[in-house]
Amino acid sequence: MKILSVLFLLLPFWCLAQTQTAEQLIQSGNNKANQKDYQGAIDDFTKAIELNSKIADAYFYRANAYSNLQKNEEAVADFTKTIELNPKKADAYYYRGNANSNLRAYVNAIDDYTKAISMKPKPDANLYHYRANAKTNTRDYMGAIADFTKAITLTPKNPDLYEYRGLAKANVNNSKGAILDFNTAVKLNPNNGDLYYYRANSEATIANYTAAITDYTKSLQYDANRAEAYYYRGNARSNIHDNVGAIDDYKKAIALKPNIAELYHYLGNAHTNAKDNQGAILDFDKAIELNANNPELYLYRGIAKRNIKDTTGAMADFNKAIELKPQYIQAYENRAGVSIAAKNYDGAFADADTILAFNPKSEVAYLIRGSAKYSLKDSLGAIADYTKAIELNPNNDRSYIERGKMKEQQADYRGAIADFSKSIELKPGNTEGYSKRANDKIQLRDYAGAIQDYQKVLQMDPRNAEAYAKLSNVYTLSKNYPEAIKLVNEGLKLNPKDADLYVQRGILWDAMQNTREAMLDFNKAIAIDSASFNAYTFRGNTKNELKDYEGAIEDLNKAINLRGTEDNMLFLGNARLGLKDYAGALDSYDRVVDQYPKSVKALLTRATAKSMVPDSAGAMQDFAKALELQPHNEDIYVKRGDAYILLKDSISAILDYNSAIEINPQNSEAYTNRGIAKYKLKDVRGALLDYNMAIETMPSNKKAYIRRGEAKALIKDYNGAVADYTSAISLDPKDKQTYFDRGMLKINNVTDKNSGCLDLSKAGELGMKEAYEAIRKYCY
Helix, strand or coil, X not given: CHHHHHHHHHHHHHHHHHHHHHHHHHHHHHHHHHCCCHHHHHHHHHHHHHHCCCCHHHHHHHHHHHHHCCCHHHHHHHHHHHHHHCCCCHHHHHHHHHHHHHCCCHHHHHHHHHHHHHHCCCCCHHHHHHHHHHHHHCCCHHHHHHHHHHHHXXXXXXXXXXXXXXXXXXXXXXXXXXXXXXXXXXXXXXXXXXXXXXXXHHHHHCCCHHHHHHHHHHHHHHCCCCHHHHHHHHHXXXXXXXXXXXXXXXXXXXXXXXXXXXXXXXXXXHHHHCCCHHHHHHHHHHHHHHCCCCHHHHHHHHHHHHHCCCHHHHHHHHHHHHHHCCCCHHHHHHHHHHHHHCCCHHHHHHHHHHHHHHCCCCHHXXXXXXXHHHHCCCHHHHHHHHHHHXXXXXXXXXXHHHHHHHHHHCCCHHHHHHHHHHHHHHCCCCHHHHHHHHHHHHHCCCHHHHHHHHHHHHHHCCCCHHHXXXXXXXXXXXXXXXHHHHHHHHHHHHCCCCHHHHHXXXXXXHHCCCHHHHHHHHHHHHHHCCCCHHHHHHHHHHHHHCCCHHHHHHHHHHHHHHCCCHHHHHHHHHHHHHCCCHHHHHHHHHHHHHHCCCCHHHHHHHHHHHHHCCCHHHHHHHHXXXXXXXXXXXXXXXXXXXXXXXXXXXXXXXXXXXXXXXHCCCCHHHHHHHHHHHHXXXXXHHHHHHHHHHHHHCCCCHHHHHHHHHHHHHXXXXXXXXXXXXXXXXXXXXXXXXXXHHHHHHHHHHCCHHHHHHHHHHHHHCCCHHHHXXXXXXCX
């Protein structure tokens, strides 16, 4: 009995000790957790659970400790037990969601966050934030954006939320929205280098490459070892044709990560674009060493080899690409291109047939066939193939480019412009489309349209020296010589050793009758490149204008020996014509026509020479042949009209000018020359109407001002005549003849002897001997 009473007294004491120990262990575990002794905390929470397995907080706290040790599976199990014991504990769902996220069990995490959100008495920005992260990882980007937006309404000053929402928007191709979010994040946290990197990626996606480059550069200030930033900045620079900058960036990325084949791949592409094909081949060699089974590397190395005329090496690489990827259409396409260049048209057609066997609806096959037919001079067949390619894939900009080129050859300039416009619509960054469209607009005398297109090319590719030269040429054709020279000067700033640009500027000086500057530029071009056939060609032409026909013939023969062209052969004929060697001139023109039987320019030049002999029948035969080749070319009608004037047939001339104007109502030259024909027929007022139209369509038409001044003088509108001569002089301040004519008009009809004599003095100063004879007669 005594023993029993002792046992009775001890039992309550033992139970009390057990309860206190569990609570004490939990407290001890929390203290250890606060000291970051998570394993010690887990040991205490485990002992507490062993003493009392019904205490929910013991599991909850142990789960937290497991989470801090990245033991997420154990954490999930404990949070689950917590919820089992206490289903109303919202934080258990919240933290289990975090643990599930760490285990990449994102669907479970989303369920947990959703449950916690529903249980929390007040909205919690972090829960929306973390659920958004989980949704991002399940690629539910729209759901993530909605959650980030909710979190932002709760904590609008948290830069992380804008950063992550920006990334989610980028993943749904909402690049502009992403940029706006990154902008806000940068304002809130300007020292986060990641933000500049992410914003750069979005800017590059919408082709805002300049802004992207700025942001990549900024991100590298925070992390100079971020290889990806160099890589993507290199891509952006490639897209604005800054190949030198791109090459530098790819090299920096390679220095940081030397064993990534893709970096050598892009470096090779940049070297190819910079026309350093040998460098490109070395890059592709290295990429292949790192990844020998990538068919794309052989394809691009083959392209680089093709560019240096290593057709054997190129074919071997294209064959290897096809061996690795038997249905590699791009490899067949490039192999066919090499075959066409080698005149192996059967090989090209065979590659096209192979592509069609893989894919009967492949437009690429028809593009290959079109190119082969183009080389075989089957223009209509080529157009038919390109049209078929467009039918199969109306969204391939390349097909429109190729068909446009064929229409161009057929002198169907409007049709070509329509095709180039479609290619631009499909690919707005298509500089080739703009450039070719501009060329055809020039043919239609739409100089304003051509200028806009070349300006667009330069906007997209500011370092494109060729575009500067072409835009300068349009200004030349529209007789805006000062603007043309400005553009050539811009091109020379980019490339001061570009002989072609000096030639272009020399042509401009020549057009402005500044033969001294023209000769200096042609000489400079020859000093830079003694094999510049263009420099000899146009220096020879300027010597023709200076009546140095022997010197012209010497230059033109040099040019022809370097590379015979229509221009230098025609200029040679002009030099012989200047020496009154009519037979020699016609022989030169005959050679050009024989060599270029479809050259309208050659036929027109020979026709004009024949009209001077005069061989009216031969001239008209050449004009007829030119019209047969290009029935809608208004220039032919203008030139034939000019020939009729030489043959003293003004009526026939007017009819031809009418035809030119009907084709192109903006043809200023046709109005001018029709005015001249009417003037010869004593229809002075009709001539004035034409001169007015000539000036309206081209305000820089000096010839029209001079002729209108002449007509106004005849009807005794002397002040109007003086005003027109003044306008002509403003366009060409070195026109000695117009100074002379204005001076004589002032002396004889305007009674302004002093001013008239000054005009005669200026004409004499410019080299007109007759002006001094007039001064002696009228000014004393």
